[in-house]
Amino acid sequence: MNEQRFNDTTVMNERFRIILKNFSEVALRLPGVLLLEIWWRNKDVHMTPEVLQKSPLSSYLEMNKIIQFIQTRNFDQSASVILSYAVVTLFSIFLSLPLKKLLSVYAHFLSLFLFGFAHYLSIRYVRAEQDSEGELQLDEVCKLEWHGSHILAQLMLCLAQSCLLGLESDFERIMLSVFLLPIFLRMSGMPLGLLMLAHNLACSLAMLNIFVYVLNRAPKILNCLRQSCQALKNVITSHGIIEGAVTIWHNLHFGELLSFAWLFIFLVQMYVNVADRPVDLAKLGILALSAIAESTSTPLSLLALALTVRYGCSLVINFSRWAIGGIHESSHFLVHTGYMEVLVLVLLFSQTGFLAMSREQKAFLLGLVLLIVVSSLLQSLYELLESRLLELGAIPNLFFESHLSSLFLAAVLFTLSIAITVVITNYLPIDLWCVIIGSDSVLTALRTLSVVLLYALTVVETRLPEFWEPCDGMIFLVKMATRILEFCFATFILCYGTFSFFVKQWSLVSFLVLVFHAYFNIWQRMQKIIMELRTRRAAVQSLSRLPRASPLILQKKKDMCAICCEEMRFEARVTPCNHFFHGGCLKKWLSVKQVCPLCYSFVSFKDEHSVNSNPVEPQGVPTANHLYISSAAFIDYEEEDSSEWDSDHSSPFNEYL
Known part of the structure; x- marks a missing residue:
């Protein structure tokens, strides 16, 4: 016990040491990035009083004394060039030297x-x-x-x-x-x-x-700088350009550097905006957007803003993942890491010419882009929530307290999605982008409500003492209704986009967005709906032709369904290969594959003579002879009269339920 506690303490101390070391590196290299940002903003500017008065530095420094110094000292262009290269050299020193x-x-x-x-x-x-x-x-x-x-x-x-x-x-x-x-x-x-x-x-x-x-020490620093550059060259040579660049990026903590530098500039600009005026909470959002616009004036600061958004989104996603618990594995490194939100932000900024805009235009565009980023973030959180809620609903013995965090996250997602939609409809002019953002937010709220309903149905089903067959049909109806509503929203976006394309001002970007939207969100979604309806109908038709086992034989056998591993007491279906399963479980299976879950015999009734009663045993699939019923004499099938058959098919939805 003491040894385990000592090991845990050692691991915590090592983690704390690594975090402290990384934070120290970022803090010590931060002035280099700030110097590079200031140099980039003024690299093509001559040092004149008029330019200095308009410079962003005028918000941070006492410019009258600086102008007086320049005028009295004859600070000519040659000295400006020398200082410019000195700033670049200092940035290289701050960035590449060892700690x-x-x-x-x-x-x-x-x-x-x-x-x-x-x-x-x-x-x-x-x-x-x-x-x-x-x-x-x-x-x-x-x-x-x-x-x-x-x-x-x-x-x-x-x-x-x-x-x-x-x-x-x-x-x-x-x-x-x-x-x-x-x-x-x-x-x-x-x-x-x-x-x-x-x-x-x-x-x-x-x-x-x-x-x-x-004169005595500078050659040593330059020699160390040369060795650092040689080490960077060796990394690129051994790992390749792309992998080497990624390795250098992570080792130098360049992303954290840019993010902290941008946050520092933003906080200074925010202080400048609120220092000389009374703080009005109603205008605090406008002041924040103005500060963000002032802090993003170069490609370097734009990259820093994107990385800051990425780290913020990643922090929210990781906190939500920790709060709801469970194991969340993503199929790609871009999923649930904040990179998707960064790609959206960079794409929109590059298409709109953000850096060339005025401060007012930047502030308005930032509000729109941040709404898009938040909408994308809510979609990522929904993907985490969906798998976790369905997992919790399928676990019968889990305490309800462990469900509260996931349900709270669902309530937050639903509320924020509706709030974004209200903000867009009330405060922004309606155009194609606003319609896309609003529809996406409504769809996130709809999907959240849908997954909560599925969670409730699953919880009820898993906590009932006997298998509840209508639950599968209700789950299918909820899923299909959600997909149909998604298809309707996608069709509405396409119709509005087509109307805007011909009536209002059109652009190549809008045309490409509509083309991709029509293919991925309409055509593929429609094909998926049709395929699900077909497979569901085939499963229901196949199941309806399978005989039911009587309760007497079920009580005599006391067998378990091989799909859900629960005892079959009152209801079961018998496949042509004489295997017993719950009707609802078999319906779910047949919606995926038209074969027996145990022996993989085909369960198809298109041609009665083509049904193979002998098991088809693929390699690696057990024969399950211990569950195989060799004689039909031990099975007492329930006789279903014609009136009962007609009553089951009185509704047009029964062929899917």
């Missing part, structure tokens, strides 16, 4: 910040001394406190920089203390007029120190 080397880069940036803070303390000391008395006399200990405090502050900064940079040379450590020069010279009696000269000399030595250090 330890990346921590070293952050240590250098932090030490540079400490250098700036040391400069700030030095200039404060010089200005404070210039405002003091002209002659300095250190004849008392209290007069040393002012100078000693500044020396101590500079010393602490030097120690911190030395630890961050890992300096081992005494000369390099001494060069870190250049801003102590004005303090020592002032304490030595330097006149106040020359004190600024001492500060300028310290600044010059500091810049020289940084220059020499960069």
